[in-house]
Amino acid sequence: MANPDTLGLSPINAIALVGALGVGAQWLAWRLQLPGIVLMLLAGVLIGPIFGILDPARDIGPLVGPMVSVAVAIILFEGGMTLNLHRLNDASQGVKRLVVLGAPLGWLSSTAALHYGAGVGWQAAAVFGGIMIVTGPTVIAPLLRQAKLSRRPAALLQWEAIVNDPIGALAAVLAFEVVVVLNTAETITHATQALLVGVVVATLLGWVGGQGIARAFRRGWVPEYMKVPVLFVVLIAVFAASDTVLHESGLLAVTIMGLVIANADLPSYAELRRFKEHATILLVSGVFILLAASLDLSTLAQLNWRAGLFVAVVILLARPLTVLVSLLGTDLPWRERVLVALTGPRGVVLVAVAGLFGERLAALGVPDGELVAPLAFVLVVATVVLHGFTLGPVARLLGLSGGRKPGVLLVGGSRFSLALAETLHKAEVPVLITDPNRSRLRAARQAGVRTYYGDILSECAEEALELQQFDQIFALTDNDAYNTLVTTDLAPEFGRGNIFQLAHAKEGQAHHDLPSTLGGRGFADGLSYGDLEGAMGRGATLRLTRLTDAFGYSAWQAEAAGAQMLLAIDPKGMPHVQNADHSPVFGPEWQLIWMASPEVATA
Numbered sequence: 001m002a003n004p005d006t007l008g009l010s011p012i013n014a015i016a017l018v019g020a021l022g023v024g025a026q027w028l029a030w031r032l033q034l035p036g037i038v039l040m041l042l043a044g045v046l047i048g049p050i051f052g053i054l055d056p057a058r059d060i061g062p063l064v065g066p067m068v069s070v071a072v073a074i075i076l077f078e079g080g081m082t083l084n085l086h087r088l089n090d091a092s093q094g095v096k097r098l099v100v101l102g103a104p105l106g107w108l109s110s111t112a113a114l115h116y117g118a119g120v121g122w123q124a125a126a127v128f129g130g131i132m133i134v135t136g137p138t139v140i141a142p143l144l145r146q147a148k149l150s151r152r153p154a155a156l157l158q159w160e161a162i163v164n165d166p167i168g169a170l171a172a173v174l175a176f177e178v179v180v181v182l183n184t185a186e187t188i189t190h191a192t193q194a195l196l197v198g199v200v201v202a203t204l205l206g207w208v209g210g211q212g213i214a215r216a217f218r219r220g221w222v223p224e225y226m227k228v229p230v231l232f233v234v235l236i237a238v239f240a241a242s243d244t245v246l247h248e249s250g251l252l253a254v255t256i257m258g259l260v261i262a263n264a265d266l267p268s269y270a271e272l273r274r275f276k277e278h279a280t281i282l283l284v285s286g287v288f289i290l291l292a293a294s295l296d297l298s299t300l301a302q303l304n305w306r307a308g309l310f311v312a313v314v315i316l317l318a319r320p321l322t323v324l325v326s327l328l329g330t331d332l333p334w335r336e337r338v339l340v341a342l343t344g345p346r347g348v349v350l351v352a353v354a355g356l357f358g359e360r361l362a363a364l365g366v367p368d369g370e371l372v373a374p375l376a377f378v379l380v381v382a383t384v385v386l387h388g389f390t391l392g393p394v395a396r397l398l399g400l401s402g403g404r405k406p407g408v409l410l411v412g413g414s415r416f417s418l419a420l421a422e423t424l425h426k427a428e429v430p431v432l433i434t435d436p437n438r439s440r441l442r443a444a445r446q447a448g449v450r451t452y453y454g455d456i457l458s459e460c461a462e463e464a465l466e467l468q469q470f471d472q473i474f475a476l477t478d479n480d481a482y483n484t485l486v487t488t489d490l491a492p493e494f495g496r497g498n499i500f501q502l503a504h505a506k507e508g509q510a511h512h513d514l515p516s517t518l519g520g521r522g523f524a525d526g527l528s529y530g531d532l533e534g535a536m537g538r539g540a541t542l543r544l545t546r547l548t549d550a551f552g553y554s555a556w557q558a559e560a561a562g563a564q565m566l567l568a569i570d571p572k573g574m575p576h577v578q579n580a581d582h583s584p585v586f587g588p589e590w591q592l593i594w595m596a597s598p599e600v601a602t603a
Contacts, residue, residue, distance in 0.1 A: 080258020198246020
């Protein structure tokens with residue numbers, strides 16, 4: 001039994017609490033449209049240093065450090081798996097500049113901010129300045145998902161965060177080795193050799209691991225049900241082997257491994273990446289809760305007003321200066337440069353690595369080494385809260401966001417699709433029709449509706465379309481199987497609740513029906529493509545009705561008896577499909593899109 005004089009949780013209860021709070025905070029943030037990172041930090045601080053419910057070091061023990069390290073490695077690996085070189089395209093020049101020029105410039109500017117802003121000595125500032133190169137993929141990904149940035153600035157921020165993370169860790173290792181040489185009897189030759197060997201080994205291990213996984217999966221050496229377990233085992237083995245040679249070099253190894261796999265064109269890549277994304281969401285939640293709960297308020301008491309000055313200098317001077325100088329001479333529009341310059345949140349890697357090197361610097365007797373960890377946490381909290389609340393508004397102000405109004409993507413250029421697009425346009429809802437048959441889009445183009453000629457599932461469509469501006473997708477083609485393929489493939493990205501398709505033409509015949517686990521939600525009360533096109537051919541039309549206090553939903557029902565309700569648009573411009581599992585309450589300022597039969601249309 002636990003000591004009654006000591007408040008604490010069992011390791012199992014502690015891990016369960018961390019998981020529940022992390023996922024719960026993300027869900028609550030989604031419901032309230034708030035930055036998830038902010039709520040996770042708040043939850044961790046509340047249960048940790050404020051109320052003392054959870055103390056990771058007390059309740060989980062010495063496994064906290066290794067758990068965080070492995071979690072960060074998996075997060076960086078998943079980030080590397082998103083770095084497909086074929087999709088970089090017009091952002092490649094900016095990414096190269098932010099890595100090749102931005103990393104050293106960020107190191108110098110951050111070191112200067114630490115020394116002159118926070119008053120930290122040059123040795124500790126050089127080590128911590130190297131760590132500050134990182135901008136936190138654990139923070140950037142949730143922020144980009146919420147802000148819905150345009151494709152190129154989003155790619156710039158994502159690539160910079162993922163690629164610069166291991167570079168920042170290695171820069172800290174390099175600076176620390178120099179500090180060790182200055183404070184011990186170790187020679188510069190030995191320190192340089194250790195660093196070079198570690199970088200080379202990490203690069204080779206990452207490349208071999210990625211190539212080995214790609215070859216094994218492509219040649220069928222691993223069955224489908226074992227691909228994810230094998231991937232995890234190889235990932236952890238590569239990370240551990242590289243970290244054994246040179247501490248923190250494992251981050252470089254796993255990033256390279258993910259990059260190799262992302263560009264190997266594996267048939268099962270989508271499934272692997274999807275599973276990794278789910279795992280990353282869990283790990284990000286857990287790591288942030290653990291780090292926030294581990295905060296010792298007494299360490300923050302060591303800081304003074306210069307800590308605030310340091311944060312202000314980093315956000316307002318060091319970061320903008322680094323980005324704007326790095327991007328000089330590129331063809332990037334000034335709006336995108338400003339957005340990237342004003343966005344530099346720090347995350348898990350910064351706190352984890354800074355805590356490690358802070359302890360090592362303090363052990364060596366380096367002045368101000370004990371200030372590294374609290375300064376890192378203050379910087380993370382300040383940047384996460386600031387960018388969590390400002391990235392979306394700043395992006396919209398600069399015209400680099402998908403916009404405030406949710407858009408609708410219609411797949412299939414039929415007569416019904418065109419009528420629905422025109423009606424949505426009247427309701428001031430952004431809409432786009434896509435079809436791989438150019439002739440089917442002719443009428444839509446003539447009507448002034450935005451169109452895209454091509455397959456929505458193709459890589460070209462992903463590169464050409466700003467998909468983040470659409471919140472809902474309606475698969476309305478005459479091919480039931482294709483509708484199911486589109487909704488099944490895009491559901492993980494848009495959410496199954498935002499994906500709809502027409503009913504199957506042969507619904508009710510079990511030997512023709514597709515599994516219920518595939519496809520999207522129902523639309524138009526079970527009407528098929530043939531039903532809708534037949535009604536349009538007989539003279540049916542789509543109507544838009546705005547409800548008011550005087551003319552409510554019941555009045556519309558009485559006037560349009562027997563009409564087919566299709567969509568209801570709330571006062572914020574969000575379309576809602578009325579079906580069995582979602583029937584909103586309609587009030588004033590709602591708009592109804594409905595199909596009027598030939599008889600009602602004539603009347």
